[in-house]
Amino acid sequence: MSDQELDPTIAALLAETQDSSRPTMSDAPISSFEPSPAVKNPFGQKENPADAGHKNVDLSITKFAPIEKFFEDEPAPYFDEPSYYKTCLTGEGQPAQRVHQVLSKYLTCTDAKDRTVYRQQMVMAYWELVHNMAPKMADLTLPKVKRMMMRFGVILPSLFSPEQKQLFSKVIMDNNTGEPVYYMDEWFKEIASGRLTLSATDEVRVKKSANDGGTAEQQHLMQLKSKNDGKLQSSESFVNAKESERQMIEHELLNRVNALCEHAVMIGLEPHRMPYTEMQRKLFGEIQEKLRALQKNDKELSGHLKELEEARSVAGSLEAKIANGPVNVEINKGDIDTEYNTVRQMAKMTVGRQGNQFPVFTREFYHSTPQGTGFRENVLKIMAWIEEMDPGAFCRIHKNTAHRIVPYVLLVPTYGDFGFCWEPFDRYNRITSRGRIVIPMYPRDLKISVLMAVADLRWQVAKEKASYYWMEEGLTGQYYQYIENQKLKGDLKSYFISDYVLWLTKEVNGVQRMDKELRAIFWRFVPFNQQKKDELKKRSVVYQELYQRDINRSMSDGY
Numbered sequence: 001m002s003d004q005e006l007d008p009t010i011a012a013l014l015a016e017t018q019d020s021s022r023p024t025m026s027d028a029p030i031s032s033f034e035p036s037p038a039v040k041n042p043f044g045q046k047e048n049p050a051d052a053g054h055k056n057v058d059l060s061i062t063k064f065a066p067i068e069k070f071f072e073d074e075p076a077p078y079f080d081e082p083s084y085y086k087t088c089l090t091g092e093g094q095p096a097q098r099v100h101q102v103l104s105k106y107l108t109c110t111d112a113k114d115r116t117v118y119r120q121q122m123v124m125a126y127w128e129l130v131h132n133m134a135p136k137m138a139d140l141t142l143p144k145v146k147r148m149m150m151r152f153g154v155i156l157p158s159l160f161s162p163e164q165k166q167l168f169s170k171v172i173m174d175n176n177t178g179e180p181v182y183y184m185d186e187w188f189k190e191i192a193s194g195r196l197t198l199s200a201t202d203e204v205r206v207k208k209s210a211n212d213g214g215t216a217e218q219q220h221l222m223q224l225k226s227k228n229d230g231k232l233q234s235s236e237s238f239v240n241a242k243e244s245e246r247q248m249i250e251h252e253l254l255n256r257v258n259a260l261c262e263h264a265v266m267i268g269l270e271p272h273r274m275p276y277t278e279m280q281r282k283l284f285g286e287i288q289e290k291l292r293a294l295q296k297n298d299k300e301l302s303g304h305l306k307e308l309e310e311a312r313s314v315a316g317s318l319e320a321k322i323a324n325g326p327v328n329v330e331i332n333k334g335d336i337d338t339e340y341n342t343v344r345q346m347a348k349m350t351v352g353r354q355g356n357q358f359p360v361f362t363r364e365f366y367h368s369t370p371q372g373t374g375f376r377e378n379v380l381k382i383m384a385w386i387e388e389m390d391p392g393a394f395c396r397i398h399k400n401t402a403h404r405i406v407p408y409v410l411l412v413p414t415y416g417d418f419g420f421c422w423e424p425f426d427r428y429n430r431i432t433s434r435g436r437i438v439i440p441m442y443p444r445d446l447k448i449s450v451l452m453a454v455a456d457l458r459w460q461v462a463k464e465k466a467s468y469y470w471m472e473e474g475l476t477g478q479y480y481q482y483i484e485n486q487k488l489k490g491d492l493k494s495y496f497i498s499d500y501v502l503w504l505t506k507e508v509n510g511v512q513r514m515d516k517e518l519r520a521i522f523w524r525f526v527p528f529n530q531q532k533k534d535e536l537k538k539r540s541v542v543y544q545e546l547y548q549r550d551i552n553r554s555m556s557d558g559y
Contacts, residue, residue, distance in 0.1 A: 419453030
């Protein structure tokens, strides 16, 4: 990607991370593709039981589980398969033939200008191949090498260096984290299976029939069902959260009651027992607080259960009407086509207009470290760190209660630097649905790419929450007024993303790079965790003043 496309602040941060001593990979032409006779594919795709849980939001989870394993101990044999290249392209028709022709010319070409032309042609040819393969990702018998091509952009293993081949062979293939982070092949698989809705889709597609009289009615019913599904999911999440809260309060109450009922024998006055101790008398107030909390919880739980019951009743009614309708509505190839176009647009956006759009993995362009490559576990580690520093990163406020909702994460195999948010939440369920962020897998600095995506998500959620008053209230209002006062021109969100990256790369370590007024906005609306605040206040008078403001606000009624 061209540095001119990046915000100057982010470009400078990326420059700081560049390792000038890192050797440049050779791009020596490869004249043969090792097309040995085809062998039976020994790899089968197994359904991961954890997949079903990724869509549901569990509001009782407060943080990411620590990643205990980043790579497998032993390399998998996928990239050593003699017929890898042939298996990748077999059965894919004209798009595969086109990829073979263009890739052959690109790798054997010695003229720089011609090589540039073939690079551009390869972009179109590759994405046509992806378009052809995307609907097949739901097929559990699909050869594993086709998934590797879709997941990592690896068409030809000989384009690896030996070290890169070893690295990618040790990548953990299955999602055992319980988090909604998907590689591209997994994303299309979830879309094709219906477990994941289309990205930024206006309507559910409806098959045409000879009699289109009922089509409009079916579309209306499907729209109502989508809205009700959002309400159903939201109610279910709230019920689960309130039940978990009730269980926790009851457990704490029971412990206190048991402690209250323990009386030691009064020495000299046996069998009489001691009166309440000073510690036990303090339990009276605590027990009353727990009872009040249970009373409040019960009222809220009753309301959510009623909403859940109504939503299920409406769902049953709508499903019955749809089943008796004149047309069948289902996830079909048209939906996969729609999502393919969306994902391709996402891939372009991670790279930028003047970036490296080349879609095939090659040592010529891959310069990331093992920890700096956008593998699932690496991305989750960075997201966990962001949430630790910025506890509100994935929180959404509803009725003055913060709900932690981790977004869907799509990992695209591009050489881009831009991470971004595609959707802050589902339009039919703004309360508990997951947003969608996109991360390039081969960036110059993975941490900055993930920070950009989280910043984008944070901005869009804050803006939607403030609604019509986004230029006046909350984070977006304060930031908008600051930018106006500075008389800065340009995209407001881009400014915020740049400042958020600065906040969590420099200011988090006490390195003062922000304007005083801007730092105060972030300190209040994008606060660090309490431990980090306590640490920073000891390092500088600047942070000490901000810390004191927190104390003053907490003592005021308007806080």
